[in-house]
Amino acid sequence: MxxxxxxxxxxxxxxxxxxxxxxxxxxxxxxxxxxxxxxxxxxxxxxxxxxxxxxxxxxxxxxxxxxxxxxxxxxxxxxxxxxxxxxxxLAMVFQSSALLNSLTVGENVGLFLSEHRLKPPSEIRRIVAEKLAVVGLEGLEGRAPSELSGGMKKRVAIARALVIxxxxxxxxxxxxxxxxxxxxxxxxxxxxxxxxxxxxxxxxxxxxxxxxxxxxxxxxxxxxxxxxxxxxxxxxxxxxxxxxxxxxxxxxx
Amino acid sequence: MFQNIGEMLTLFWRTLKSAGITWRQRRKIADQLFDIGNASLLMACILSLFIGGVLALQTGPMLVERGLASVIGGIVGMSMCKELAPVMMAILIAGRIGSAMAAEIGSMRVYQEIDALQTMNINPIHYLVVPRVAAISIALPALVIFAILTGWLGGALVCAFNNEISLSFQGYFNNLKDVVGMGDVLNGIFKSFVFSLIIGVVSCHQGLTTIGGPRGIGRSVTKAVVNSIVLILILDYFLTRSLLYLE
Known part of the structure; x- marks a missing residue:
C-alpha cells in the first residue's frame, strides 16, 4: 500500500x-x-x-x-x-455520494486515514468531528448513511473528501x-x-x-x-x- | 467462460500476493467469521446429522442382511469425512455465504462504493476480497469438523434405534475407529480448504464484475452460487484422484 x-x-x-x-x-x-x-x-x-x-x-x-x-x-x-x-x-465527490453503506458516517469520513494508518484512532475521531462540523453535520458520526437524506449524504461525501x-x-x-x-x-x-x-x-x-x-x-x-x-x-x-x-x-x- | 476463468485466476493470484496484509485486516476477518459461523453452524450440524443418518439407513439393512453389520461405522465414517461433509458443507456455504458476498460486493460496485475506495487509493482487493477469502478459508474447514462429528453421530443414532440395523453405539464407533484414521479426516479438511478458496474467489469475482442495477446484482448472485458449485464438484473429482495417488 x-x-x-x-x-x-x-x-x-x-x-x-x-x-x-x-x-x-x-x-x-x-x-x-x-x-x-x-x-x-x-x-x-x-x-x-x-x-x-x-x-x-x-x-x-x-x-x-x-x-x-x-x-x-x-x-x-x-x-x-x-x-x-x-x-x-486526489479526491472525488460522487454524484451518488458513494458512501459505504456498511460503515457509519464517522467511519466513512475517516476511512482514508484509518485504512492508510495515517493517524491514531483518537486523532481520526477529532478530525472526523472537525470535518463534519465544517459541512454542518456535527454529531452525526454514529449514524448509518441509509438514515441520511440525499443532501446530508452529499455533505458527508464532501467531508470525506476534505479529510484527504x-x-x-x-x-x-x-x-x-x-x-x-x-x-x-x-x-x-x-x-x-x-x-x-x-x-x-x-x-x-x-x-x-x-x-x-x-x-x-x-x-x-x-x-x-x-x-x-x-x-x-x-x-x-x-x-x-x-x-x-x-x-x-x-x-x- | 475462459475469460471468466482467467479473471478469477488473476483475482486469486492478486489475493494471494496480498496475503501479507491479512493480519492488518484481522478485525474485518473476525466480523466475517462471526457472520459465517452465526449463519451456518446450526444449519451445518442439522444437515450433516441427517446425511449421516440417511447414509446408515441406506447401507445398514443391506449390510445386516449379508452379516456385515460391523462395517457400517467404517462406511458412514469414511464417506462423511472424505466426501460428504466437505462437499455438502461447501455447497451449503456457497449458497449462504457466497451469495451474500456476491450481493454485497456487487451492490458496492453498482452504487460506486468501489470507485470511491479506488479514488481514496484503497485497493478493493485488500479491503474487500482478502478479509472475505481469509474468513471463509478458516470457517469452512472448521464447519467441516463439526459436520463430520455430527454426521458420525447421525449414523450412530440410526444404527442404534433402527430395528433393521440395531447396532450398538459401541459397535458402530469401534469399527469407525478401526477404519477411519486421522489422515482421512485431514483429507476432508484439506478438500474443504480448497473449496473455500473457490467459493471466496468466485463470489468476490462475480461481485466485482457486476454491471447494471439491481438485476445485475441478482445475476451476479446466481452466477456466484452456480459457478461455485459446478467448480467444486468438478474439482472434487480431480482432487480426490490426486489425493488417492498420495495415499
Whole structure:
C-alpha cells in the first residue's frame, strides 16, 4: 500500500492538462477529442447537458477509466505512467455520494486515514468531528448513511473528501439533490476549501448558478467535445446558439 | 467462460500476493467469521446429522442382511469425512455465504462504493476480497469438523434405534475407529480448504464484475452460487484422484 503523508495542510495544487481525450463505449463515442487545461489552484466548472460525457471525463481524470487515445497530465506528467496517480492526493465527490453503506458516517469520513494508518484512532475521531462540523453535520458520526437524506449524504461525501486534504478535488454534480439554500452552502464550501488549501477544483454540473457563482473559468461540453472555454462572463455573452439554448432554457407556457 | 476463468485466476493470484496484509485486516476477518459461523453452524450440524443418518439407513439393512453389520461405522465414517461433509458443507456455504458476498460486493460496485475506495487509493482487493477469502478459508474447514462429528453421530443414532440395523453405539464407533484414521479426516479438511478458496474467489469475482442495477446484482448472485458449485464438484473429482495417488 502506498504511504501517503498528510503532514502539510497547504497543498501544492495540481495543474491538469487534458490532451485529445477519446473514449467510446460499444462503438458509441462519448468523449471525442477533449482538450482542456486547468491551472493549479483554479476552480474550473464543466457544464453541459446530461449525457454529454461530463461524468466520464471526471472518471478519466481520477483514473477510474482508461482513455482509448489521448492523455491526461498532472503537473506535466502523464497519469498513465507507473505510480503517477498514487503520487498525488486526489479526491472525488460522487454524484451518488458513494458512501459505504456498511460503515457509519464517522467511519466513512475517516476511512482514508484509518485504512492508510495515517493517524491514531483518537486523532481520526477529532478530525472526523472537525470535518463534519465544517459541512454542518456535527454529531452525526454514529449514524448509518441509509438514515441520511440525499443532501446530508452529499455533505458527508464532501467531508470525506476534505479529510484527504487533496491537491485536486473533483465534484460530480455537487448540488444535485440539494435545495437552493444548501446548494449555496456547498458552493461556499468549495470556495472556502480553495482559500484554505489552494486546492485545484474541477466541478461537473448542469447547475449554472453554481458554475457561474464559484468558478474562475467555465467550459461547456457538448456531444463529447469542448465547445467553449472562458470566464463565466464571457460564456454568458457568447453567441454560440448551443450555449445560449442551454443557459436560457425555459418553459414555454 | 475462459475469460471468466482467467479473471478469477488473476483475482486469486492478486489475493494471494496480498496475503501479507491479512493480519492488518484481522478485525474485518473476525466480523466475517462471526457472520459465517452465526449463519451456518446450526444449519451445518442439522444437515450433516441427517446425511449421516440417511447414509446408515441406506447401507445398514443391506449390510445386516449379508452379516456385515460391523462395517457400517467404517462406511458412514469414511464417506462423511472424505466426501460428504466437505462437499455438502461447501455447497451449503456457497449458497449462504457466497451469495451474500456476491450481493454485497456487487451492490458496492453498482452504487460506486468501489470507485470511491479506488479514488481514496484503497485497493478493493485488500479491503474487500482478502478479509472475505481469509474468513471463509478458516470457517469452512472448521464447519467441516463439526459436520463430520455430527454426521458420525447421525449414523450412530440410526444404527442404534433402527430395528433393521440395531447396532450398538459401541459397535458402530469401534469399527469407525478401526477404519477411519486421522489422515482421512485431514483429507476432508484439506478438500474443504480448497473449496473455500473457490467459493471466496468466485463470489468476490462475480461481485466485482457486476454491471447494471439491481438485476445485475441478482445475476451476479446466481452466477456466484452456480459457478461455485459446478467448480467444486468438478474439482472434487480431480482432487480426490490426486489425493488417492498420495495415499
Amino acid at each position: 502506498n504511504e501517503i503523508s498528510t503532514t502539510e495542510t497547504k497543498t501544492h495544487a495540481l495543474g491538469v492538462d487534458i490532451q485529445g481525450l477519446q473514449k467510446s463505449f460499444n462503438g458509441h463515442v462519448v468523449l471525442n477529442g477533449i482538450n482542456l487545461t486547468v491551472k493549479p489552484g483554479e476552480i474550473f466548472a464543466i457544464i453541459g447537458p446530461s449525457g454529454s460525457g461530463k461524468s466520464v471525463l471526471l472518471k478519466h481524470i481520477i483514473g477510474l477509466e482508461k482513455p482509448d487515445s489521448g492523455d491526461i497530465l498532472f503537473n506535466h506528467r502523464s497519469i498513465q505512467s507507473e505510480g503517477a496517480l498514487e503520487k498525488y492526493r 486534504e487533496p491537491q485536486l478535488i473533483l465534484y460530480d454534480e455537487p448540488t444535485s439533490e440539494l435545495d437552493p439554500l444548501m446548494a449555496v452552502t456547498v458552493g461556499h464550501e468549495i470556495l472556502k476549501l480553495r482559500r484554505k488549501t489552494n486546492v485545484t477544483s474541477i466541478l461537473v454540473t448542469h447547475d449554472q448558478h453554481l458554475a457561474f457563482g464559484v468558478s474562475d473559468r467555465v467550459a461547456m461540453i457538448h456531444e463529447g467535445k469542448i465547445i467553449f472555454t472562458g470566464e463565466p462572463a464571457q460564456m454568458k455573452n457568447s453567441e454560440n446558439p448551443v450555449i445560449q439554448k442551454f443557459l436560457n432554457a425555459k418553459f414555454n407556457s
